[in-house]
Amino acid sequence: MTEVVAWDDDGTPRSPRFDDIYRSATGGLAQARHVFLQGCGVPAAWAGRAQWRVLETGFGLGLNFLATWLAWMQDPQRPRVLHFASIEAFPVAADDLLRSARNEAGLLPLAEELAARWQGLTPGFHRFSFAEGRVLLTLCVGDVAPMLREQSFRADAVFLDGFDPERNPQMWSLDTLKAVTRLCHRGTALGTWSVAGHLRRDLQSCGWKVDRRAGLPPKRDCLSARYDPDWEVKGLQAQQDTDPDECIVIGGGLSGAAVAASLARRGWTVRVFDTAAGPATGASDLPAGLLAPHQSPDDNLLSRLSRAGVRITLQEAQERLADGLEWRRTGVLEWRGDDRRPLPALGEALEPWSREASEAQKRAAGMDPAQPAWWHDNAGWIEPAALVRSWLRAPGVRFCGGRKVARIVRHGEGWRLENAAGETMAQAALVVVAAAHESAALLDNRLQLNPVRGQVTWGPHGDDAALLPPFPVNGNGHFLPRVPLLERDAWITGSTYGRGDADESLRREDDAANLQRVRRVLPRAAQAVEGALQRRETRSWSGVRCASTDRRPLAGELEPGLWVSTAMGSRGLTFAALCAELVAARLHGEPLPLEARLAQALDVRRQDRARSG
Known part of the structure; x- marks a missing residue:
């Protein structure tokens, strides 16, 4: 039996997940199908449904998700959209996802798609989209109790999974089961490998009809359950699917x-x-725009919202747009002015989003190496239109x-x-x-709603293009050094931010303001911008955005x-x-x-x- 080991921050091995160990003995796909899919009546239960919503309490190596995705792909009666919301306090590495699926027929290609996006897993929700948006994984990084409180849907199936109850009793506690039950409707199915006596009793006390089933080796038994309380529960009616029209x-x-x-x-x-x-x-006609997370030292509301939004947009761009012509993931350097406050202490998971910029990156941009700056990997430019x-x-x-x-x-x-x-x-x-x-x-x-006018300035690459940074820079407006706007590459900089201004006419003073921002942040690049202005090669664009x-x-x-x-x-x-x-x-x-x-x-x-x- 192969032992699956996780590692603590200090480098010591953490106790392996019991469920991952026993699945490796028989085969992860076989266990996932028998215990969880068949335990919840899938695929028969979802036949003809518009939506199917799974709630899982422990993502682990992702085998249950991958097995459910595979079953969805193979079923001609599958629901239009498959939702899989899973909680995991300690996400494994992308390589672990691949290793767990390597010997399982059909799972490896799906695991490779998941692993390619498996990064930046800061605390909170992360949405992953597959199969042209019809398979949606919502990974909830955090302890089970607070993550369950942040859910607001009714599950059709529950995969009760996670560490062995003896190792992590909180995941299997009565409070956790009550929180899970709150997210279910009458008829919701549940599957789990654990047959612990207290678990059976607690499920029954919450209104579940529990059935002990034969397991797969090395487990003798497993459980299936159906939520059907003998008492009336206010608001328990089954969630009605909205019929598309x-x-x-x-x-x-x-x-x-x-x-x-x-x-x-x-x-x-x-x-x-x-x-x-x-x-x-209107504003969506901007020649090219910057997509980058907003990061604050205290990881405020806008920071968390922007990470969620950037992740979804990056997936959309990667699937839909021509790389290098309509978008490019370049990374972005953020100029911090006089703000030397550090990044929030979110560990390695924050690094793909934001980290301290290196001296080499600052020099490449033409910035003083002592200047405070952050680097954002998950960022780039996109042509909105x-x-x-x-x-x-x-x-x-x-x-x-x-x-x-x-x-x-x-x-x-x-x-x-x-x-x-x-x-x-x-x-x-x-x-x-x-x-x-x-x-x-x-x-x-x-x-x-308030109108917000913005104007950008742009011009073609000339002989002085070597003065431009190799990647976009933001922090005081933004500067995109290389986008395909003309018959050759062009730079674009801006934008002004005119609150309450709905006039789209172009203004020379706004071009001057854009140049002044470039001079302050990127003095070397400003030389190329000034040269284009003097040669009258620059163009301008303005649009009116809308803000609350x-x-x-x-x-x-x-x-x-x-x-x-x-x-x-x-x-x-x-x-x-x-x-x-x-x-x-x-x-x-x-x-x-x-x-x-x-x-x-x-x-x-x-x-x-x-x-x-």
């Missing part, structure tokens, strides 16, 4: 296109209405340009869209408003059938896809891509609460 998204920029693609993956037929004739006008076009090409999405909606009116159980003359343009049971600063007028000014009063996006349901995803501010690339997935998850009762308390910080109704408070 026709819907309308208002806004053809980053926010609207992202929502359209997320809903289409779940079976909706989506029409995207936009005032302009084509998609990605390319991402918008890709989302709008998703099956089930149709862009309808030249459609200016003036009013949204309740019509029976749905909504009617009217033009300025009061004529009906369309009707739908579901409408999502993602129209940037125009969203407020469409919603009778129920939202407090607290500068966080607004995403969620205003009224039944009327949803919002807007106010991305200057971080549309960071937040558009995250907010789209949050809207879809709320609508369909899925596991959220964020901890519940972080999702609450983006909820559109917080403005109502703030006014009433």
Whole structure:
């Protein structure tokens, strides 16, 4: 029997997971299928379902997830979307994921996909997307009790897994079982390898009907259970799947296109209405934008939200866009000015997101090596319009340009869209408003939104291109040294940030302000920018972004059938896809891509609460 060893921070071996050991004796795939899949009645139980939601209490080496994903792939009656929400306090290394699947037929290719994204696992939720967004893993890094409190969905199946109860009794305690049960509906199935007497008794006390089944060697027995309490529990009715139908998204920029693609993956037929004739006008027409996490020394709310958003957008870019033409993951150097505060103490998991920049990196950028700076691996540049076009090409999405909606009116159980003359343009049971600063007028000014004008300056590479840094730099605006904007590579810098300014006309003084920021942060690169200005080779672009009063996006349901995803501010690339997935998850009762308390910080109704408070 192969021993699976984990290591503590001091280099000493930690007690191996009992379940991983016994699975290695018979075979991980066989154990996962017998104990967990068959124990929960899968695949028969999910046949024909729109969604299937699994809650797992211990991810370990990921064998249960990989086995469930494989079963989903092999089943012609599979649900449209498979959700797998799993908790793990101590994520293993990517190499361990590969080793555990190496001898299991069919699992290794899936493990390789997972391992390629298995990094930056800071405490909290991490969303991984596979199979064109139809297999969604939400890895919850942390102790089981707080991670269960952050869940807000009803599971169809529970995989009760983790360390041996003798080694980690908290994972199998009555409190944990009560927290798991809170996330279940009547009929939820449960599978586990443990047959401990106290576990059986505690499950029964929580309302589970427990069945002891034959196990696979070396385990003699395992358990299956079904949640069916003999007493009435308030609000216990089975979660009803939202039946996808026709819907309308208002806004053809980053926010609207992202929502359209997320809903289409779940079976909706989506029409995207936009005032302009084509998609990605307005702020989404920026020639190229920077995607980078916001990191603060205290790891504040924006830092945690931005990591979640950047992870999702990077996955979307990698799957959809042409590397080097429409996007590139380059890493980003962040200039810190006079702020010498250290990074938060989150251990090695933070390093792929943010770490102290090396002297070599600062010298390469033309920066003083003594200057405080951070380096972000998970960062790069993206052409926003390319991402918008890709989302709008998703099956089930149709862009309808030249459609200016003036009013949204309740019509029976749905909504009617009217033009300025009061004529009906369309009707739908579901409408999502993602129209940037125009969203407020469409919603009778129920939202407090502020325009934010921004202008960037850009120019072609010339003989002085060697003065430019080899990677993007941000911290006082941003500087992208190499993007394919013209017949040759170009640099782009900005942006200005004009609060309350909705005038898109180009301004010479804004170009001067962009240059001044470059001079302060990158004096060497400023020479190339000044040369292009003198040769009159530079061009400018301006657009108006939309921000909320607290500068966080607004995403969620205003009224039944009327949803919002807007106010991305200057971080549309960071937040558009995250907010789209949050809207879809709320609508369909899925596991959220964020901890519940972080999702609450983006909820559109917080403005109502703030006014009433």
